[in-house]
Amino acid sequence: MQNNKHGFLKLLRHDLQEGMAQNLPKYALCTLFLVMNISMCFFSIRGLELAEVPTFLDLTIYLNAGVQIFSPEDNAIPVEWLFRQVLISFLVYNYLTRDLTTYSLQTLTRIKKRSLWCASKFLWVVCTVALFYIIQFALTFAAAAIFGNPSFGLTLPLLLKIPGVFLNGADFTQVAFAAVVLPFAISVAVALMQVVLELFIKPILAFAAVAALNIITIYYASPFLISNGSMFLRSSLANADGINPAAVTGFLCAYIAIFTALGLVYFRRKDIL
């Protein structure tokens, strides 16, 4: 038991080091996109006449606002949101499959348990997504600092400039959860789904499946399509017809539980060729 724990921690450390090292060019691309995205927001906000200086949370919501629930008249496409989802998919793309066809032969026969190997890869997914959000939050915080208000509070003037937003009596905790925690957790669930799909189908098909799911999400507002929860404008906190973050949270917990269990169970019987 002690040996298993030791082996698992060593494997996890290896996955984090190697996985992150292999992803450095991808993170550079993500950072470039986020810098451009946040800079564009920064300059558009500077053009607004605001009664209060925006905070980190204001900027995060502004950045992750997405678009209202789809209507044929409006037909707005959340290009930046979509690009962010693609980048996260790109970060987790093919790591598990590549490891499985190369290095895993040595690690699996040493760690002795398929479930531990799989768990290590799943934790790598969580950390990979987390690093993306850390970069995003750090850059957003830097933008708030440049504005002169590097705090985590919530002020209304900027949010009320987003078309369609009315804060439906929501308190700070609810808004912070919907704007900061929920998008991260949703990204983890979707990335986990992609990685588990890679056990069944080719990585490129898993990537395409997740991209298709994100595109469908633009047109259908349902808590079942959990990525709706990462667009603040689709939240019931910002829109009377929006989706309740609690419902999205329920579905995302179900996604994480189902795909983790599916991955672990399937991998126990998977042939490693």
Next chain:
Amino acid sequence: MEVTIKNLSKTIKGARVIDDISLQLTSGKIYGLAGKNGSGKTMLMRAICGLIRPTNGTVEIGSEVLGKDISFPRSCGVLIENPAFITKYTGFKNLQVLASLQNKITDEEIKNAIKSVGLEPDDKRTYRKYSLGMKQRLGIACAIMESPDLIMLDEPVNALDESGIELIREILASLTQKGKLIIISCHDKEELELLSDEIYYLSDGKIVNHVILNKEEKLYENSPK
């Protein structure tokens, strides 16, 4: 250590890659697997080390059934197809990372394993800069470094020069004396006969011949199964 394979079959995408194989392998011997490409040698090795699950039949390592009591043999070293290591690490660093998963051996023992295959443990070159032969030697060092009871080497003399092949012969002989159970495959019939105590010939996933080699008197042949 004893490996008992009972009526083992494996079907992948409709193709029978292992077809009703039964074997009993005991420690202190080298078993050779021979056959054309696609005859099932590597698949049989993968089944014995737990990487593929049988469609029918069982693989028992000692008294434990693979896939039921254990997922992988408790003590095994494997080199199957091309060795895969982290290209930016040195040979020593690669083996150190892998050895840390089991935490059974010291750095000194890792260095000894590297020396035993004719490589220099303090070589600062990264794996990326290794020649094919050096990569193969490192793969063998990796398979034997923890002194496992069961060792499986798929084409161990691939890419090796004459001195490398001679070294592998010596290593295998010494491991056999220590009571290890070794399974090797090799496309070079003469080399396989030189290395092995017994050879199983495979064709279309079946064992079609079994030869017991007497190393002093050379070989005599059993009738096909």
